[in-house]
Amino acid sequence: MLIIGEKINSTRKSIDRAVRAKDVEVIQEEAKKQIEAGAHMLDVNCGTLDAQDEPATMEWLVRTVQEAAGVPLCIDSPNHKALAAGLSVHRGKAMINSISGETERFANVLPLVKQYGASVVALCMDDRGIPASMGQALEVGTKLVNRLLDAGVPVEDIYFDPLVRSVATNPETVLETLQLMEEMSARFSGLHFVSGLSNVSFGLPERRHLNRAYVVLSMASGLDAVIVDPLDSTLMALAYATEALLNKDRFCMQYIRSYQQGKLKG
Known part of the structure; x- marks a missing residue:
């Protein structure tokens, strides 16, 4: 299981303050704690900044984290310019978070995947948004993975994210997600599967119990990477x-x- 530490994300108020203040000590301490707890890779996200400021800040963030952690990073942004800035200074093989079947996003991110030889999180969505049914999700996911393969991206570099929704409002979402991973695994030998945990328990109390149960269930259906709090x-x-x-x-x-x-x- 690839453990991707989620905590260097500026949606957290303490990280947002540290990123804006360029507080090296706070960022590096957060990185070290996650590595010591067992993370193999760290997600870095500074998306709360203005779009014009994000690229330079992402470059600083990647340098700062790798100086302390010495592990590859999952560079996380919907802003392709910020992704490019982070990739330009990253040491080793990075992961891009993320690409999708959305026309503009695919066109902007694919060249970066190929230029830097990065692995990539592939979100199961297209211009219509997140699929509304299992059948549509299988269609969208299959098309997206095939497009990446046709573009020369090795299957082992693709981390498919089935985009689980909240079980509070979509009672069938986990069962459909497990089925989707099993179907995609049968179609694409060597495909990886990744998931974040925040969505599945959204709106419910004591969310950690649902998050933990989801990881265990998903591992049995093929999940081999997770973006999570390793602490x-x-x-x-x-x-x-x-x-x-x-x-x-x-x-x-x-x-x-x-x-x-x-x-x-x-």
Whole structure:
């Protein structure tokens, strides 16, 4: 399971203040804590800034985080100019968050994926928005992945996001998301699956329980990357345990290492 730390995001007030003040210490401390907790990659987002200021700030943010963390980053913005700025200074193989089937977004982001050899989060949506049904989602997802493959993007660099919605208002969303991942996996061998957790529990109390359960269920249907708070020790422990139970951690070696490192206390 690829753990992508979500906490360096300017929608969080403390990060927004730190980004605007160019507070290196706060940003780097947040990065280090996520790596120590088990993150393999860090998402970086400064999208609360004005569009004209975001590219230069993203460049600063990427440099600042990589100086402290030394891991690849998931560069997160709907602004292709900000993505380009971050990619231009990134060390190693980055992930772009994200591309979709939307005409303008696809046209703006695809050249960056190819120029920098980045992996990419592929959102299951097009110019019509998020699909309203399982059948439409399969159609949109299949078309999007095929377009990326036809453009020369290796399947192993594509991280398909099925865009789960809130179970509070869409009771069938999780079951449909699991089915979508299974169908897409059957169509595209080697395709990765990624998900954020904020949507599935939106509007409900004690959201962490729903988020954790969603990760476990989704891993059984193919989820192999997640954008998450790695400081949630219970969620991390469940992820290690689920990998062992699904035979993705042969002889439970990662689970045992995690125990030895004190990461199963959740």
